[in-house]
Amino acid sequence: MANNNLPTRLYRAKQVRELDRVAIEEQGIPGFTLMRRAAKAAFTILLAQYPEPEKLTIFCGTGNNGGDGYAMASLARQRGLEVALIQCGDAGKISGDALQARQHALQDGVEVTDFSADLVIEQGVIIDALLGTGLSGDVRGVSAEAIGLINSLDLPVLAVDIPSGLCSDAGRVLGNALYADHTVSFIGLKQGLLTGAGPDYTGALHFHDLSVPETVFQQVASSSERLDLPQLLAQLPARQASAHKGHFGHVMVTGGDSGMAGAAAMASQAACRVGAGLISCATRPEHIPAIIARSPEVMAHGVISGQEIEPLLAAASVVVVGPGLGQGAWGEQLLQKVAELTVPLVVDADALNLLAAGRVIKNRQRDNWILTPHPGEAARLLGCSTAEVQQDRFAAAAELQRRYGGAVILKGAGTLVADDENSQVGLCPYGNPGMATGGMGDVLSGVLGALLAQGFSPAQAARLGVCLHATAGDRAAVQGQRGMMATDLLPHLRTLINQLA
The missing domain is CATH 3.40.1190.20 (Ribokinase)
Structure with a gap:
């Protein structure tokens, strides 16, 4: 059943990246500001759905999706929630805005643990910040292991921007994908969330435009349209009284x-x-x-x-x-x-x-x-x-x-x-x-x-x-x-x- 609060404009990953670029380079919004807005939006929706989480376990990759996860971890610590952050992939590869988010999280006292296949998680809510729209081939290595582990748990999952392993353009599974109970999509709503296998993995779909000005959206054409x-x-038309x-x-x-x-x-x-x-x-x-x-x-x-x-x-x-x-x-x-x-x-x-x-x-x-x-x-x-x-x-x-x-x-x-x-x-x-x-x-x-x-x-x-x-x-x-x-x-x-x- 449809969520009528979602926008009608739908995008492919390439177009969303262009929305990001225009917002950052032409509107002067720092990339780290957008990342923090995304984290705040996802964290707000998380608390609306799970007001008193016993614990948050946040799985982070090495890209900007992982940066969103680190920023969410900071927000959780500031609120006094128990947080466990699981780093999936070499932390040395984290750069740019994501690296800044990681540094802030560490300063806020977030404890980071490298992923292990024998990790035990028994309570709380899982945050998926592993893989974003940049994924092009099948999921492999530690990311595939992490997705398998999360899917085996009987715990609620919130995906940041897109469930890891799902193609944001076409809604197909890239080898293995994470089943989310909620997904929070940012800036441009990804068309793959709404068709094909997308609805199976997305769960309840939420959206936030990160307060990006309308002029940004006017400069980047969407790829498809959500019908209303x-x-x-x-x-x-109304029927005339004389109709037959x-x-x-x-x-x-x-x-x-x-x-x-x-x-x-x-x-x-x-x-x-x-x-x-x-x-x-x-x-x-x-x-x-x-x-x-x-x-x-x-x-x-x-x-x-x-x-x-x-x-x-x-x-x-x-x-x-x-x-x-x-x-x-x-x-x-x-x-x-x-x-x-x-x-x-x-x-x-x-x-x-x-x-x-x-x-x-x-x-x-x-x-x-x-x-x-x-x-x-x-x-x-x-x-x-x-x-x-x-x-x-x-x-x-x-x-x-x-x-x-x-x-x-x-x-x-x-x-x-x-x-x-x-x-x-x-x-x-x-x-x-x-x-x-x-x-x-x-x-x-x-x-x-x-x-x-x-x-x-x-x-x-x-x-x-x-x-x-x-x-x-x-x-x-x-x-x-x-x-x-x-x-x-x-x-x-x-x-x-x-x-x-």
């Missing part, structure tokens, strides 16, 4: 092969709940009674060939293709007819797999569709492995959009949206693990179709749609994440699009 649902919903169903589009859901009727049914229901004027569903004839019984508002049509769907498609202003489509001859025929249309499309599930195979859709790029791959489907579309997609989800989303056009939604923890209207990839900060269940993608497809039908561009629909869908998931999860079903989102979708609009 209320801002996106503000684009939804024809003003809000006609969504045609195409899919539901044998054994997968539910996928088409859920997509159709979601389109209803998000405000499309008319909803049709083209599916296997044997599925019609079940769909009508569930949603009599849906105009369900049984089709057995691509030829039979042609007159139905002629009435649609938007087509959602893929939920339960299958990759057999029936699905291929329906997709072929859909691909001939010029209306906006939502392409999901097996329609994406057929697109990747290249057997059906010859024009593999258009500006009025939304593609919704999960990492496995994205890998097939890009001709690479799922692991390669997850290595840098931001780059994968951008490459998908470059190749296929329109808007691309790369699903997963920290869902990403790349489109042709915004220069930056958008990151959805909402959602929860309870949504890892069958049918969630079908509901999303229906949401997207309904937004397109109401006049949103693919970029607008994709950004709003993922946030609306994920927030509905968060509301459904109030009753517990385990056991959530995709249809649990439906009543929340309607409430959200009306209450927040």
Whole structure:
């Protein structure tokens, strides 16, 4: 679930270093001052979460992240807390602001112990100040040992700036990473904390800009954007008193092969709940009674060939293709007819797999569709492995959009949206693990179709749609994440699009 107090601007490590440089060299803020501000911010959050820690054990590396740890140790000593500082790596390599922080800590009476694998820690809070954003390769040596030890402890952990071993740019684990209960990020919020494996290791995410002037941020462009649902919903116009169903589009859901009727049914229901004027569903004839019984508002049509769907498609202003489509001859025929249309499309599930195979859709790029791959489907579309997609989800989303056009939604923890209207990839900060269940993608497809039908561009629909869908998931999860079903989102979708609009 999202922390709405976080900034919308997200950065890669290189850009954060540039923010530091501008603040120091052009704004005249000493680097040691920034380090002390970071320590104070982290220490304040530490005490807010753990008001009476029995002991603080601070693991420090040899870089500026370690310097933050030394500065926190000084603050803890000044407050009268018991502090143990564990130096990981050769202290002789510490230099600059970090060295100054170390000297201050020693003057304040902080006792420093070199790391040992047989170190025993039985109480208190762990502070991770081992490795920061400068890490490029896999964690090795004493840092890897320290991370392993900390992860083996049943004690709360606060990470300074970023959990050690996590790639701040892409959210992937660099060999081994530390599991934090809280992470305090500084100056520029690192995009890798919010997607991929990032949420698994970050815990509760906090941010402090270290009182750096806004002019600094204006000089360094961010790399991506944290999406905000209320801002996106503000684009939804009020309905006129004279409105009728024809003003809000006609969504045609195409899919539901044998054994997968539910996928088409859920997509159709979601389109209803998000405000499309008319909803049709083209599916296997044997599925019609079940769909009508569930949603009599849906105009369900049984089709057995691509030829039979042609007159139905002629009435649609938007087509959602893929939920339960299958990759057999029936699905291929329906997709072929859909691909001939010029209306906006939502392409999901097996329609994406057929697109990747290249057997059906010859024009593999258009500006009025939304593609919704999960990492496995994205890998097939890009001709690479799922692991390669997850290595840098931001780059994968951008490459998908470059190749296929329109808007691309790369699903997963920290869902990403790349489109042709915004220069930056958008990151959805909402959602929860309870949504890892069958049918969630079908509901999303229906949401997207309904937004397109109401006049949103693919970029607008994709950004709003993922946030609306994920927030509905968060509301459904109030009753517990385990056991959530995709249809649990439906009543929340309607409430959200009306209450927040």
